[in-house]
Structure formats: structure tokens, C-alpha cells
Amino acid sequence: MDMDALKRQAAARALEEVRDGMKLGLGTGSTAKHFVELLGEKVRSGMKVIGVPTSEATRADAIRCGVPLTTLDEIDHLDLTIDGADEIDPALNLIKGGGGALLREKIVAAASDRMIVIADDSKWVDVLGRFPLPVEVIPFGLAATQAAMARAFSEAGVSGEMLVRQGKDGHVFVTDGGHWIVDAHLGRIGDPPRLAGLLSVIPGVVEHGLFIGLGSVAVLAGAQGIRVVERP
Numbered sequence: 060m061d062m063d064a065l066k067r068q069a070a071a072r073a074l075e076e077v078r079d080g081m082k083l084g085l086g087t088g089s090t091a092k093h094f095v096e097l098l099g100e101k102v103r104s105g106m107k108v109i110g111v112p113t114s115e116a117t118r119a120d121a122i123r124c125g126v127p128l129t130t131l132d133e134i135d136h137l138d139l140t141i142d143g144a145d146e147i148d149p150a151l152n153l154i155k156g157g158g159g160a161l162l163r164e165k166i167v168a169a170a171s172d173r174m175i176v177i178a179d180d181s182k183w184v185d186v187l188g189r190f191p192l193p194v195e196v197i198p199f200g201l202a203a204t205q206a207a208m209a210r211a212f213s214e215a216g217v218s219g220e221m222l223v224r225q226g227k228d229g230h231v232f233v234t235d236g237g238h239w240i241v242d243a244h245l246g247r248i249g250d251p252p253r254l255a256g257l258l259s260v261i262p263g264v265v266e267h268g269l270f271i272g273l274g275s276v277a278v279l280a281g282a283q284g285i286r287v288v289e290r291p
């Protein structure tokens with residue numbers, strides 16, 4: 060089975076958790092896109108839900124699929140967020156932001172009672188860090204921010220190259236919030252909560268892609284079927 064089919068299976072399993080009347084956080088990325096499409100089918104057959112999209116791309120997908128939308132200015136609390144991830148560890152710590160949507164994704168996940176992480180099982184890892192950690196930064200003072208990030212990495216016992224993300228057009232990638240992303244190639248992050256805490260206090264860091272204590276359940280689709288893992 061191809062990867063895309065696995066992503067859709069995970070999305071379909073997560074859809075079983077959605078109930079009429081729910082306020083939903085809608086994630087970003089190729090897996091979350093399947094969820095939005097499947098949710099659109101439910102809405103067309105009568106299910107009443109409302110969603111908050113985590114990116115402009117997801118907003119466009121949701122509109123295309125007929126999913127009613129609102130904002131966190133209209134409502135301040137969500138029942139459930141469904142989103143993908145770039146890596147998931149056994150404590151359900153996540154790396155997110157491969158698609159650049161980590162800031163809105165984290166705001167939405169933090170406003171939700173529960174977050175279901177949907178993925179093909181290649182995203183499941185023993186230790187986070189092989190996927191470069193996205194860190195969303197303010198362009199002003201970038202060199203100073205990167206120096207502070209390097210000190211945080213050292214304190215957390217990790218190191219690696221930091222690359223400012225470029226878009227397909229060869230220009231610097233700009234997030235929906237107008238910021239840049241530094242991808243940190245760390246290899247192994249031994250203590251994700253510690254690194255998350257150290258990055259969070261750096262003034263030029265808007266947000267980082269470590270999601271700690273936000274994922275409630277992971278739905279992982281693989282060749283052997285679907286595995287549902289609760290946060291320990």
C-alpha cells in the first residue's frame with residue numbers, strides 16, 4: 060500500500076472520533092488534508108461541525124470541501140484537533156512544522172481538549188531529531204537569535220547545522236505569520252521537553268516545532284493495519 064493510502068486510513072480512523080456539534084482544529088499537511096476531505100464528505104451528508112484551520116492552505120482546502128469555518132477570536136475553545144506530524148516518539152512528543160504551519164498548529168492544539176495525531180507509521184521514532192527541527196523566527200536579529208539557539212542546543216546536549224528554510228522558488232520561505240523558519244539538523248534530541256523550554260525563552264524565537272504534552276492519541280497506519288497509541 061502506498062504512503063498516501065496509509066495517510067488516508069489514519070485520517071479515516073480519526074474521523075470516527077468526530078461527533079456532531081464538535082468544534083474542531085484542522086491541521087496542515089498531506090495527512091491532515093485527507094482528514095479535511097473526509098470531513099467534507101460527512102458535512103455534505105449532514106454532520107454539523109465547525110473548524111478552525113491551522114494554515115491558509117487548510118483554510119482553502121476546508122472551503123473547497125464545504126467544511127464551515129470559524130476563528131479562535133469567535134470561539135476560544137475547541138473539542139478536538141486532528142493534525143499530522145513529522146515525527147512522533149513513544150511519549151507522544153512531536154516534531155511538527157515540516158510544512159511551516161507550526162505556530163498556528165500549536166495555538167490551535169493548545170486551545171483543544173484533545174489532539175489526535177494522524178500519520179503513516181514511518182513517522183514513529185524511538186528518539187526525535189532525525190527530522191530537522193523547525194524553529195520559527197523573527198527575521199530581525201537573525202544571527203543573534205541563531206547564536207542563542209546554539210547555546211540552547213548546547214545546554215540541552217545537542218548540536219547541528221541550522222539552515223534558513225528556502226521555498227521551492229529559491230527565496231526564503233515565509234510563514235503564514237510573516238516569519239522565517241530555521242531548520243535545525245540535530246540528529247537525536249535526548250530530552251525534548253528540556254530543549255523545548257530552552258528555545259521558548261529566546262526572544263527572537265516565535266515558536267518551535269516541539270509539541271510536548273499536546274498530542275493525546277496517535278493514529279498510525281502501516282502495512283499491518285492501524286495502531287492507536289495513547290499518550291502515557
Ligand SMILES: O=C[C@H](O)[C@H](O)[C@H](O)COP(=O)(O)O
Nearest residue numbers: 088089090143156158159160
Ligand atoms: O507544518 C506542517 C505540519 O506540522 C504537518 O502536520 C507536518 O509537517 C506533517 O505533514 P505531512 O502530513 O504532510 O507529513
